[in-house]
Amino acid sequence: MDNALFSRRRAERFAQLFDEANGGRRHHVRSRDDDQLAPLVMLGQRLGANPPAAEVDPEFRTGLRAMLLATAVREGIGVAPAAASAPEKATSGRGSLLPAVTARRARARGAILVGIAGGAIALSGISAASENAVPGDALYGMKRGTERAQLALTSSEISRGQLFLDFARTRLAEASSLRGNGAGYRAVLDDMDADTRQGVRLLTGAAAQRSDPAALDAVDAFLTRQRRSLDAIVDTGSRADRVRTAQSLVLLESVERRADALRATIACGKQATTASDDLGPTPGTCP
Known part of the structure; x- marks a missing residue:
């Protein structure tokens, strides 16, 4: 997966496809990124329909919640955009488009956060399965990674x-x-x-x-x-x-x-x- 996946254009298209897959209004456009985004949309649907039955560690849940809230605050998700001033609307002629663009960006960011949360929950299930791993086992790296995450969340x-x-x-x-x-x-x-x-x-x-x-x-x-x-x-x-x-x-x-x-x-x-x-x-x- 290349690093450009979460570029603004792809994120907005992912949000559109995710909306459509869940019964939202269909957008009569097609992007060259659709084939790459389709597996992620399917993953999002499966996570929504059948969330992993994993017992999430309370400390992990607290750290994840803090991370998501910090991301939401930093990205302005859930905050009403400030109204554009009259001179800006008069000079740009695009004042009416700002709410729609902002809403699309918010949906895209929200979809990304949902993906992060779903992936984190899935990883927590793998983390639980790795508790008894020993050096040489496939999940031992996950076990040590979980330990490093615990240290990072402890001040x-x-x-x-x-x-x-x-x-x-x-x-x-x-x-x-x-x-x-x-x-x-x-x-x-x-x-x-x-x-x-x-x-x-x-x-x-x-x-x-x-x-x-x-x-x-x-x-x-x-x-x-x-x-x-x-x-x-x-x-x-x-x-x-x-x-x-x-x-x-x-x-x-x-x-x-x-x-x-x-x-x-x-x-x-x-x-x-x-x-x-x-x-x-x-x-x-x-x-």
């Missing part, structure tokens, strides 16, 4: 940190199903450790900035569950796999020491130092 540093730790737990579940696939197993653990570091860095940074250890509670809960799951598989697999699993356990020990030290720093009223590393701010020294 709070604490919430983002918790998401990264959730992703680290997901990577560990994937790794458990890849035991025996040496390269794949170790690659997933690499991703898991990267998510762990990113999540811990965000949460320890929030705790230090606010001088409030509450954000560290999420780190402690993560450590308890993650260490238990890693302990269950540390003695399985090849020697290389066992060494790699042990490295992830060492990372969890470093995270625990950092969280404990930062909690103590906050408790004694000290500030974290300006220095930081891959686990976040370095705790200050208490008396």
